[in-house]
Amino acid sequence: MSDVDDLAERVEEGELRLHELEAHADEATAAEVRRLLVERRTGAALDTVGDYAFAPEDAVGSNIENLVGGAQVPMGVVGPVRINADDPDGAVSGDKYLPMATTEGALVASVNRGCAAIRAGGGATARVLKNAMTRAPVFRVADVGEAAETAAWVREHTDDLAGTAEATTSHGELREATPYVVGDSVFVRFAYDTKDAMGMNMATIATQEAAEHIEAETPAELVALSGNLCSDKKPAAVNAVNGRGRTVSADVTLSRETVADVLKTTPEAIAEANTRKNLVGSAKAGSLGFNAHAANTVAAAFLATGQDIAQVVEGANAITTVDVRDGGDTLYASLTIASLEVGTVGGGTKLPTQAEALDVVGVRGGGSPPGANADALAEVITTAALGGELSLLGALASSHLASAHEELGR
Template sequence: MTDTDPETLADRVREGDLRLYELEEHADADVAAAARRLLVESESDADLATTSEYAFPAADAEANIENMIGAVQVPIGVAGPVEIDGGAISGERYLPMATTEGALLASVNRGCAALDAAGGAGARVLKNRMTRAPAFRVADVAEAEALASWVRDNVDSLREAAESTTSHGELHEVTPYVVGNNVYLRFAYDTKDAMGMNMATIATEAACEVVEDETSAHLVALSGNLCSDKKPAAINAVEGRGRTVAADVTVPRETVKRTLKTTPEAVAEVNTRKNLVGSAKAGGLGFNAHVANSVAAMFLATGQDAAQVVEGANAITTAEVVARGGGGDSTGERDGDLYVSVTLASLEVGTVGGGTKLPTQSEALDVLGVRGGGDPAGSNADALAEAVAVAALAGELSLLSALASRNLSSAHADLGR
């Protein structure tokens, strides 16, 4: 046996000659993964035969995972097609969604049918800002005020340092926040088609060196949680992070009755009492029914950072009865149409880098026609954000209608979920 044999590698780990993370230094990535599986199987009595079946070279995932033993397969389906009138994406598109939650795609698909019957959904990216907020320590509030003032006067110097680290990212603003002798600087970047967290981190580190060289401030942490990444945060709900994107539709009354089995008034009332009042009473940051479902399924399918569903679910759904013909005027009359919108404040997506390079995730991006860098730069990530927003809109419309018609539980029962 040689080091290219999984058993030999596994024995060397057992003997303490190698560590799990060193295996790729002695064999190719697939052999290293096989050796780890042998170790895990022998020590846990698990059978990893299915885990070992994956459709890409393990080396393709080296940028995405350490100590690889195989791959988890999550079922992927499509909702739609649905007509999208977006700023960056247009036409009929299938929405690729990966999930283990039965009835989710059926629900989103029903929403897509209603959107299509209404002539399609509108979608627009409203803001694009990926943030990183380092924490600095100063002596007292006088120095804190002085640092904040210095930052406002020297944004150009910070921009030059930050942008020297990237050929794509652009620093748009730096906002100081003071808490006693703590100063947080919230850097906000346009990261084009990348989700951009790594880009923002590297660029901000370069800018922090300028701050320390030119002021008395001491950098405590490159991330001070005012960013705020992968945590519920009001600042992201107000200021946005990643893409702030909205989607909407006006559904004719007849379509609401025929496709969604309810009325515009009933949907609007459920949304007000559940999504707005109920969420407010709960102290929620997301004022929606289940936006996280659509965001998570689209994220898994297209190779996004799954943990950022936390921010992606930071959304507000509105619903109201409007005058027939989509004029936009609210009406109390019982003959109007249904206007529904979803606004996602902090949707962090990209079409280059990270998990988007993995084969199945690349294929899902191809389904949407947004894989890789866009022309102009940033347009593909904008298009993906708009597609996710439309999926969320379809999901909200369908679930609100199910609640309004009181058939939510029966739908799950009928589908056997």
């Protein structure tokens, strides 16, 4: 009997559990055993799932548990998109390509068309406006009096909390510690500059130490290290107002001729579509995102470059603005993403496919100065998403949306 069959039999007999296989075999063998068991129990064939490019020992533990294989998503590329070419004060300057992984037909083509419009217009300007990864623990106090006492202590001792938190990391910096009181609950929203890391783990570990410091110095008792005021992987107004991760804005000015040649419509039609759809329609819906489909570009870029895909929730927290200027001669468009959570080190960025995608953008690993690579990636994603906004608004304004999806196979 092979090792695979033997281990599978031990699992089936209840001697081992699926998550214990790595204690008895290497990671590749453990994954093979799980595939065999799943095939037996479900009747599915997992040959393609078992054909993957990354080293299982590099993924198990840090990226995945109960590994069975890999999921393949088609990857395309958009660009070049021109960013900060005439204004090199941003984190990135020049022509950049962005890999996008998606199964949605027409998406890459649409974003690419918007990037072509941006390129024809001379390029976009993009800036990271703020960098603040957050974690917000919730504490219990006896009453409002103790809550006020705790909140006052936090406000007066931010430097002490910074020293405690930053002792846990060689890179992270505490920028804010803001208390919020709700009756006998005290929330403290910690915000960190996490440099080139997305920083959720960094912020969590640092906040644990800071929370213990608060417990030692105030009447507050920690209830949960995350009290949802962070707010991670959920639509939240606090992120729309204060940001989380990178807050990024990109804008471009296009001539009437470029709008007609590339987007097949007029500046006035795009402006009206944006107002009625992205602004009025979103307001009527109670949406936190006032945009056409920014999450499409964010999600596809996240998959390609190894980001935490669930954080596309915050990436959809974006506002698109459009104005007709210069007496109708030009179209101004901007996209501001309040909470774009990206990194170029850690997490899924070290997996081979995702590392190659980061190489395409030119931002793999730590930047110089620290944080520069993650800032650059954020600017590229936001600019490409602006291209996606322009393209979709153009398609809607010219009544080409349905025909484009029909032609491109969605």
